[in-house]
Amino acid sequence: MFHINHPVLYGLAALVILYVLGQSIFFTVKAYQRARELGMEKSLLWSIIRGSSVFSLAPALAIVIGIITLSQYLGLPLPWLRLSVVGALTYELPAATSAASALGISMTDALTDARAYSTIAWVMTLGSFSGIVIITFFLKKIEKGLMSIKSKDEKWGAIFMDSLFIGMVSAFLGMIFSKIRSGLAGWIPVFVMLFSSVLMLVFGFLVKKKQIKWLENYAMPFSMLGAMAFSIPLTFWMGG
């Protein structure tokens, strides 16, 4: 009989996650081999591997919280699958909510109706395909367009790439200020961001002026973790 933590559901989720894990390992090994062909030092590559691992810890734990949130209603297998692949909580939660409201059910108790569960799983799956479909079928064309820009003028090509990154960073920095009109607590994200920036500057100073080279690889993850830790006393103090 169906229930949201049925062993078959675990098996299905594990199958898909194993495939994606295999794909990640495959691309990582190929990139490592190619980097060696390009003459990059083993020590540099391993420092990138260590740095990226540390960098991923806090966001990955935040994703575990997402699994906990969704699991009360959907069980463990589906949120485990959805947040291990393709999705992020910012998509999966609205998708599940949209399907639940179309079914006329609330998201407070664990689901018992197999067809309702199936409907939600289909909505979460089909609603998230646009990015991966475009990348799979059109990335080569997108890259060709980019290469033609770069081949015409190399310096402009580099500025073009930087402008894309700045577009992303500026949108998210702006968002951090979106709550400041709601009162003192609305400033918390702003101070957390500033604290992270200050930490990054301090680490930059230590790397460049004090020659603490190993820190370079960890400057960004440490700034992030430090600012997250700072947000705890700050929130209690500012009453968020």
Next chain:
Amino acid sequence: MSHYEQKIHRWGRISGLLAILMFTLYPLLLSIYFKAWPYLGALGKGLLGVVPVFYTIGIIEAFTYGPMLGAGGSYLSFVTGNITNLKAPCAINAMKVAKVEPGTAEGEVISTLAIGISSIVTTIILFLGMLLLSNLSPVLESPLLAPAFANILPALFGGLAVVFISRNWKIALGPMLFMLVLFLVQPGLAEAVSLLVPVGAVIALVLSRILYKRGRL
């Protein structure tokens, strides 16, 4: 395009297609096994609630993150997800540490390596997190730690901002001021921040083109 790049595109297309099939397998097989096909009306309504916004976001992300992350990094991160909050910042950080530029052969492999490692680490942590859920949830959901996880994006982008603004403050100033004013006037846009990434990029591109033509960059 180098031999490696040709192969990356081939692997990326094949593995991407397989991934799409694998993702569909979960709802398909559960529907067959439990004889539980979705309620069609609710399926349509549910999709109508997410497709207009999230398909647009997906398309925009493909066109903005694709060039940033390179071929290998893009094929992988669009399958493994959590791009904005993890994969893109991780790749940017790795390229900065390795002192390589995005869009070059070296940038491509470093970005792919960082995203691959990040995906593997995340998958392992999520698996462990699920196994240890009953032990972990009181800690992770404790009110003490709640502010830290609520502020993960400001903590992430504060550090990233230093990297980009110090390198390109002339280009960064315009889009940042624009976004600041926009979010102050319309705080509700925070829900659709992904839609504003290309807006910021276009402003940055126009500004940098003007500065570049005048020889100021």
